[in-house]
Amino acid sequence: MNAQLPLAYPIRPEAAQAPTSGIVDAMSYGRGRPGLIPLWVGEGHRPTPAFIGDALRASLAAGETFYTWQRGIPELRAALAAYDERLNGRRSDPERFYVTMGGMHAMQTAIRLVAGPGDEVIVPTPAWPNFIGALTVAGATPVAVPMGHSERGWALDLDRVAAAIGPRTRALVINTPANPTGWTASRDELAAILDLARRHGLWIVADEIYGRFVHDPALAVGGRAASFKDVMAPEDRVLFVQTFSKNWAMTGWRVGWLEAPPALGQAIENLLQYSSSGTATFVQRAAVTALEDGESFVAEQIADAREGRRIVHEGLAGIEGVTLAPPSGAFYAFFKVRGAHDSYALARRLIDEANVGLAPGEAFGPGGEGGLRLCYARRAEDVTEAVRRLAPVLGSLAG
Amino acid sequence: MNAQLPLAYPIRPEAAQAPTSGIVDAMSYGRGRPGLIPLWVGEGHRPTPAFIGDALRASLAAGETFYTWQRGIPELRAALAAYDERLNGRRSDPERFYVTMGGMHAMQTAIRLVAGPGDEVIVPTPAWPNFIGALTVAGATPVAVPMGHSERGWALDLDRVAAAIGPRTRALVINTPANPTGWTASRDELAAILDLARRHGLWIVADEIYGRFVHDPALAVGGRAASFKDVMAPEDRVLFVQTFSKNWAMTGWRVGWLEAPPALGQAIENLLQYSSSGTATFVQRAAVTALEDGESFVAEQIADAREGRRIVHEGLAGIEGVTLAPPSGAFYAFFKVRGAHDSYALARRLIDEANVGLAPGEAFGPGGEGGLRLCYARRAEDVTEAVRRLAPVLGSLAG
Missing domain, CATH: 3.40.640.10 (Type I PLP-dependent aspartate aminotransferase-like (Major domain))
Structure with a gap:
């Protein structure tokens, strides 16, 4: 996605062509919805200790x-x-x-x-x-x-x-x-x-x-x-x-x-x-x-992420038509849905139908088409609830 | 002054050619001297309220x-x-x-x-x-x-x-x-x-x-x-x-x-x-x-600067060979000393002989040669003492 060029003003092409964040696209669509579980950015739920x-x-x-x-x-x-x-x-x-x-x-x-x-x-x-x-x-x-x-x-x-x-x-x-x-x-x-x-x-x-x-x-x-x-x-x-x-x-x-x-x-x-x-x-x-x-706080962060990863995998990996390789590291699940090509539309649909905020895969460049990124470094209850809501919607989409 | 190019590493010319700050040059020379009055940077003496x-x-x-x-x-x-x-x-x-x-x-x-x-x-x-x-x-x-x-x-x-x-x-x-x-x-x-x-x-x-x-x-x-x-x-x-x-x-x-x-x-x-x-x-x-x-704090800052400006002008403007136009705004005095061309050497000499830190004029580009910048947005006692120390050295330099 490219920014709209402010044509009335002559600015440098590098500045005019800077891509807008596709993650922000989904966030702008879903921001403020009551009960939405935001798993779109790479951020945990804990404030700084x-x-x-x-x-x-x-x-x-x-x-x-x-x-x-x-x-x-x-x-x-x-x-x-x-x-x-x-x-x-x-x-x-x-x-x-x-x-x-x-x-x-x-x-x-x-x-x-x-x-x-x-x-x-x-x-x-x-x-x-x-x-x-x-x-x-x-x-x-x-x-x-x-x-x-x-x-x-x-x-x-x-x-x-x-x-x-x-x-x-x-x-x-x-x-x-x-x-x-x-x-x-x-x-x-x-x-x-x-x-x-x-x-x-x-x-x-x-x-x-x-x-x-x-x-x-x-x-x-x-x-x-x-x-x-x-x-x-x-x-x-x-x-x-x-x-x-x-x-x-x-x-x-x-x-x-x-x-x-x-x-x-x-x-x-x-x-x-x-x-x-x-x-x-x-x-x-x-x-x-x-x-x-x-160090003890970092250990808690890592434990959070590992538990979130487990929940996401148990909940989503078995869904017919959803491709989700277990991530070796970091704290994101990146998965694809059979038949889905427009990841922006997909992210919006999951906001509308599951009230869960994910990042559209196309925001991450070639290879990301039709995918979604989910940050699982969140409170276990929230990840569990997000998966519970996502599973039926993803199942019907891919079915 | 240009940075030394790290020749062992291929870096962008814009990065390699970025000028180092000439103000830092004087600061590095004078840092840590007991009793030095630092008037080289554009910063007052008050911490944030x-x-x-x-x-x-x-x-x-x-x-x-x-x-x-x-x-x-x-x-x-x-x-x-x-x-x-x-x-x-x-x-x-x-x-x-x-x-x-x-x-x-x-x-x-x-x-x-x-x-x-x-x-x-x-x-x-x-x-x-x-x-x-x-x-x-x-x-x-x-x-x-x-x-x-x-x-x-x-x-x-x-x-x-x-x-x-x-x-x-x-x-x-x-x-x-x-x-x-x-x-x-x-x-x-x-x-x-x-x-x-x-x-x-x-x-x-x-x-x-x-x-x-x-x-x-x-x-x-x-x-x-x-x-x-x-x-x-x-x-x-x-x-x-x-x-x-x-x-x-x-x-x-x-x-x-x-x-x-x-x-x-x-x-x-x-x-x-x-x-x-x-x-x-x-x-x-x-x-x-x-x-x-x-707003009341800003008013104090302005009053500090105005008092500093008065002290500097009363103390330095009358010295034979020192050219100092009264600044209309901001909180710096920029003055030149007759016969001085190398402002880096001049700034170092004033550190050595007056124990006052000023910024060399050449750091400010064409027109700054032989000049010195003094930040007077400081405690009035410090500005007074700095002027007391600077005056005889500047007088002898220009004499």
């Missing part, structure tokens, strides 16, 4: 309301390195970490570093629509490579990725565990992707924000999904975009981080200076607390 | 930690329109207002709307370095037009601006009252600038963030500086970038707004979606409170 908010309050009370370090306060960069060491079992370095205003800002900054007009960037799809959006706004050309299928569900076809690489290709966007499909790369797959990128001199923009949410034990590495960190050298051309949103229920806070080779430090600082000019110190203090004291 | 922080705390306690409206919460957009009506005495419309993560983010968004590779944008200089920085990062070409001088001090030479307009010119960046010079446009000057822009089909990016800080009564319109709002029609191609930073001492909060014709709404929403993905609701609640209950 109080101990994280307390750290913000303490910082505010101490008068930390002034300009701050563009790269992030030293305490948060150190805490990110320590978290990285705990999670990934290898030495880290605070100089690799740059605090951003959320994962989206990290993504935007990564893209500005590596791609612009005349450049192509490969994005396996279905994918989070903001990858395509941010590339478009930057004037780069996103090249969608639809994912294939294996007996495990969705699968990245590396030959197809390789075939899409041309002289203008600058980067691969690799999201694992993936939104919306739940696809989760194995260590071997990541090694193969890295090898491909190295051979072609490409950057990898790695979105591993759902790394703690891995549901297939065969794909788990020490309780998390495989990461490029398991196969790369520190100096490899890998940019990690990360967020506090999912693990710590901080979607509305807008705080995340970019991890990059320290040699890029000055360029990244400049991009931050000319976009956000830093992130509020009181928000960063809360982020430090999330990293240091948030 | 408690009643604004209280509004954040209430929102946080209410669990407002989820994703929110990309354009800003309706309550803040309505409060911005009401503030606009009070300040400017004409009807406003909440649909013209888009909440951003600070004035810089508003500026970045405005630039992305109107300029990119192949486009030129005119910036009168000396100017806030981030105009040039944001244009460079966007791939646009900034065209600096040095300001001239009149009997009132700095002056915009409209003929010179007109002469700089070419077939690739897309916009004029007009900052009044200006950082760093204090230049403040009269209503007639703004009408002439608007007329020029209309004739050439150009956008105006209007930075009027210091509009409440007008010190020359002849230039004040109802207690504020003249604004494009006094001369334009709502549908004119004017984009206002604004911030809560200065009036309400919220520099570290990173919240501001963009005002634009409502026809651009979807394009702006998309740019926000793919950069910040919105601003924290709890920060927006605090911003509503600042607008609604902050």
Whole structure:
């Protein structure tokens, strides 16, 4: 979907052509309906835990309301390195970490570093629509490579990725565990992707924000999904975009981080200076607390997601005409309904007939046609009730 | 000053060429010196008043930690329109207002709307370095037009601006009252600038963030500086970038707004979606409170600035060899020292010899050579002491 161009005003084509979010399309249709169960966005039901908010309050009370370090306060960069060491079992370095205003800002900054007009960037799809959006706004050309299928569900076809690489290709966007499909790369797959990128001199923009949410034990590495960190050298051309949103229920806070080779430090600082000019110190203090004291809360979040996944699968996977591979990771179910082609119409129909809000698959690009994304990181009762309402409607649609 | 290019990594030229902030250069040199009086950044000494922080705390306690409206919460957009009506005495419309993560983010968004590779944008200089920085990062070409001088001090030479307009010119960046010079446009000057822009089909990016800080009564319109709002029609191609930073001492909060014709709404929403993905609701609640209950605090801020301005002028304007026109608005003194050409060296010398931190004039582009910017929106005792220390050093330098 493209925005209506404001013809009375001459604006840049990148801005005029930025795609609107197809998820918002469904939300606008269903917003405000009494009793609607909203499973359309990637957000849990829990507000941010109080101990994280307390750290913000303490910082505010101490008068930390002034300009701050563009790269992030030293305490948060150190805490990110320590978290990285705990999670990934290898030495880290605070100089690799740059605090951003959320994962989206990290993504935007990564893209500005590596791609612009005349450049192509490969994005396996279905994918989070903001990858395509941010590339478009930057004037780069996103090249969608639809994912294939294996007996495990969705699968990245590396030959197809390789075939899409041309002289203008600058980067691969690799999201694992993936939104919306739940696809989760194995260590071997990541090694193969890295090898491909190295051979072609490409950057990898790695979105591993759902790394703690891995549901297939065969794909788990020490309780998390495989990461490029398991196969790369520190100096490899890998940019990690990360967020506090999912693990710590901080979607509305807008705080995340970019991890990059320290040699890029000055360029990244400049991009931050000319976009956000830093992130509020009181928000960063809360982020430090999330990293240091948030593990038991993260465990609850993961347990929520796992229970939601179970409910969705028990309730929907058996419906004749509904195709739903069990997602290996993240917290979305992405399913298709036999005979359905217009996922926007389908999402609206489910709002009307089941009073459940899902995201239309076409919003996620090629491969998403006729599909729907359901976020199951919600209260178990709500997921149960949503499935109870969806099942008969989906059954009749596919029947 | 250009960043060192990280040669081992292929990054975009716009990112590699983004200028580093020359202000940071001085700050890095002086940071941590005992007793240093820092007048280098545009920031007052007061932390955010408690009643604004209280509004954040209430929102946080209410669990407002989820994703929110990309354009800003309706309550803040309505409060911005009401503030606009009070300040400017004409009807406003909440649909013209888009909440951003600070004035810089508003500026970045405005630039992305109107300029990119192949486009030129005119910036009168000396100017806030981030105009040039944001244009460079966007791939646009900034065209600096040095300001001239009149009997009132700095002056915009409209003929010179007109002469700089070419077939690739897309916009004029007009900052009044200006950082760093204090230049403040009269209503007639703004009408002439608007007329020029209309004739050439150009956008105006209007930075009027210091509009409440007008010190020359002849230039004040109802207690504020003249604004494009006094001369334009709502549908004119004017984009206002604004911030809560200065009036309400919220520099570290990173919240501001963009005002634009409502026809651009979807394009702006998309740019926000793919950069910040919105601003924290709890920060927006605090911003509503600042607008609604902050007038007496703003009056204190203005009084602080006016007292600082008086102290600086009494202390420095009489020094032989120091050129300091009384700034009409904003809260900076920009002065030159006879015989000084390297403002970076000058700023370092004043750190070493006076233990006062000023911003080097070259950081502000053509016209700033050999100059220094002093932010006087500080505690009167500190400004007094800074002037006491600076006067003899400047006197000997210029002597």
